[in-house]
Amino acid sequence: MSTKKNNKTLILVILLLVIVGMAVGYAALSQVIQINGTANITAQWKIMFTNIEEGKMNGAETNTEPSYTATTANFDVNLLYPGASAQYLVTVENKGSIDAELINIDGIEAANAETPTDITYSINAKENDPLPSGSKKDYIVTVQWDADATEIPESKTKTATITLNYQQTD
Amino acid sequence: MNKEKRTIILYVAILCMILIGCLTLTVFVVPSFFQESTRIVTMIIWIAITIIAIPIENDHTRFKGKSEKIKTTLIIVTIYYIIYFLLGLIVGYKRSPYSRGFFMIIKNLFYVVGLIAIQDYVRSKVINNQRKMINYILFTFIFVLLRLDYTEGFKVFSSGEKIFEYIASVIIPELAKGCVCSYLAISGGTLLVYAYSIPVAIFQVLTPIFPDLDWFLTSIFDVLISFIIFLYNNYEHTIKTTRLTRREKKKINPIRKIPAIMILLITAAFIAGFLPIKPVAIMSYSMVPTFSRGAIVISVKMNETDLHKLKVGDILHYKAENGEVIHRIINIKQDKDGKLLFQTKGDNNNTADSKLVEEEQIIGCIKMYIPYIGYPSVWFNEIILQKKSFITI
Numbered sequence: 277m278s279t280k281k282n283n284k285t286l287i288l289v290i291l292l293l294v295i296v297g298m299a300v301g302y303a304a305l306s307q308v309i310q311i312n313g314t315a316n317i318t319a320q321w322k323i324m325f326t327n328i329e330e331g332k333m334n335g336a337e338t339n340t341e342p343s344y345t346a347t348t349a350n351f352d353v354n355l356l357y358p359g360a361s362a363q364y365l366v367t368v369e370n371k372g373s374i375d376a377e378l379i380n381i382d383g384i385e386a387a388n389a390e391t392p393t394d395i396t397y398s399i400n401a402k403e404n405d406p407l408p409s410g411s412k413k414d415y416i417v418t419v420q421w422d423a424d425a426t427e428i429p430e431s432k433t434k435t436a437t438i439t440l441n442y443q444q445t446d
Numbered sequence: 447m448n449k450e451k452r453t454i455i456l457y458v459a460i461l462c463m464i465l466i467g468c469l470t471l472t473v474f475v476v477p478s479f480f481q482e483s484t485r486i487v488t489m490i491i492w493i494a495i496t497i498i499a500i501p502i503e504n505d506h507t508r509f510k511g512k513s514e515k516i517k518t519t520l521i522i523v524t525i526y527y528i529i530y531f532l533l534g535l536i537v538g539y540k541r542s543p544y545s546r547g548f549f550m551i552i553k554n555l556f557y558v559v560g561l562i563a564i565q566d567y568v569r570s571k572v573i574n575n576q577r578k579m580i581n582y583i584l585f586t587f588i589f590v591l592l593r594l595d596y597t598e599g600f601k602v603f604s605s606g607e608k609i610f611e612y613i614a615s616v617i618i619p620e621l622a623k624g625c626v627c628s629y630l631a632i633s634g635g636t637l638l639v640y641a642y643s644i645p646v647a648i649f650q651v652l653t654p655i656f657p658d659l660d661w662f663l664t665s666i667f668d669v670l671i672s673f674i675i676f677l678y679n680n681y682e683h684t685i686k687t688t689r690l691t692r693r694e695k696k697k698i699n700p701i702r703k704i705p706a707i708m709i710l711l712i713t714a715a716f717i718a719g720f721l722p723i724k725p726v727a728i729m730s731y732s733m734v735p736t737f738s739r740g741a742i743v744i745s746v747k748m749n750e751t752d753l754h755k756l757k758v759g760d761i762l763h764y765k766a767e768n769g770e771v772i773h774r775i776i777n778i779k780q781d782k783d784g785k786l787l788f789q790t791k792g793d794n795n796n797t798a799d800s801k802l803v804e805e806e807q808i809i810g811c812i813k814m815y816i817p818y819i820g821y822p823s824v825w826f827n828e829i830i831l832q833k834k835s836f837i838t839i
Contacts, residue, residue, distance in 0.1 A: 288521055291521060291525060291528065294524075295528065298528070302655070306654075311539050312538055313658075314540060314541050315543065315656040316543075317542065317543065318558070320484075441541070443545060444550060
């Protein structure tokens with residue numbers, strides 16, 4: 277029985293060492309690990325989209341009604357000529373009990389670098405924007421066809437995935 | 447009923463009322479009025495309940511082999527987290543919402559781990575006060591209610607799909623955790639419950655990244671760890687309290703259940719579509735006579751090379767605007783960039799589908815067909831999820 281007890285202690289120590297090893301591995305590889313968004317691991321953390329609506333439209337037509345889920349907001353717009361633009365108002369709400377702040381915005385630069393480069397996206401959100409518990413914030417997402425564009429792009433479709441990454445406020 | 451029994455019943459009733467009052471306060475009232483101070487107020491309420499729970503007397507007769515049970519639980523929890531974390535290498539990772547600042551980590555440990563420690567202390571005290579099944583069920587139920595997520599309010603009942611997701615991703619895992627915590631409280635007291643709940647809470651606060659698992663897999667893992675912890679602790683308890691022969695001990699050893707658990711996991715992964723092949727239930731008549739409604743077809747996932755091997759006559763499984771579709775390829779074209787475009791048609795339809803299918807929409811190619819066995823999935827989708835097209839089981 278005593279050998280069995282010692283075995284269990286030994287297994288436990290080895291497993292804990294494995295965890296320490298994994299932590300060291302993470303520390304070494306943290307710069308190269310691909311991380312996508314923020315995990316929803318506790319009910320106290322509830323940051324979600326609660327609305328999306330059409331804003332100013334200039335030479336633009338909405339193809340399908342804008343829609344949203346807790347973590348995604350979608351719109352599908354048709355820009356008719358160079359200089360045309362469309363704005364959509366998205367509302368982000370902190371329904372949890374943890375104060376949060378916007379740590380970064382992913383996807384805008386990558387989307388703008390893709391062809392057709394004359395069509396660009398922007399959002400009026402800034403890094404470190406606070407979003408305290410119980411509060412909401414409206415952001416304007418703008419998609420614009422460059423007014424100086426002289427050529428009509430081969431593909432008029434351009435999709436973008438913009439990620440707003442929030443973290444607990446320090 | 448003697449006086450002592452009446453006193454106990456009265457005491458349990460008062461505790462129930464206090465816990466239900468706490469549930470109403472901390473879950474529904476405090477978050478609406480205190481917002482960022484919710485955690486502080488909730489903590490104060492729970493500290494008050496703990497003070498009330500301290501004088502409750504406990505029956506320790508079932509705590510035999512407690513240290514062995516604690517070690518077993520710690521080993522299972524550690525192995526679970528090693529596997530869980532390594533899964534991220536396959537599915538990717540997500541960052542923790544918790545701040546990485548030193549003082550914030552301490553603060554989170556206090557609020558998250560501290561609250562769980564206090565709650566499980568109270569759980570252990572009230573459950574061990576009276577070893578009756580009704581006591582176990584009642585307090586397990588109250589603690590499950592306390593830990594459920596109510597932030598979505600009545601929105602979770604807005605559609606059959608949402609109700610199903612809430613039950614499968616929140617209620618069932620919390621019920622499994624609640625049952626196992628209460629069982630641990632009975633068989634080893636507060637420290638044994640801590641062996642399970644505290645490492646889980648510490649892991650949540652300290653880990654900077656988490657595997658990017660969807661709710662289905664997360665639920666399966668949560669239920670599975672609760673089940674394994676119960677099996678092993680029950681085994682430890684049985685061999686400590688009952689005289690068994692070596693053969694009998696071998697017979698009840700949970701290691702014998704590993705193949706069954708593996709089969710269960712593989713089946714869940716197959717149904718959920720995490721394997722290269724995926725079962726799909728046919729809900730419409732558009733492919734009659736090739737597939738009847740209620741059949742199950744096996745969709746084999748495809749990569750870019752496989753797409754170029756597709757030919758007219760193959761049956762395609764693809765994403766459309768209103769869900770997923772299984773139709774036959776009747777023509778293959780190419781766009782300006784050389785990307786493949788597939789024209790499809792249901793065998794029972796008079797005309798071809800109006801939109802061409804692009805490479806990005808393709809999920810797989812149909813390779814196998816089993817009639818009738820998909821009806822439960824069809825009924826589930828139509829009655830519970832209220833979907834009219836077909837969807838995977």
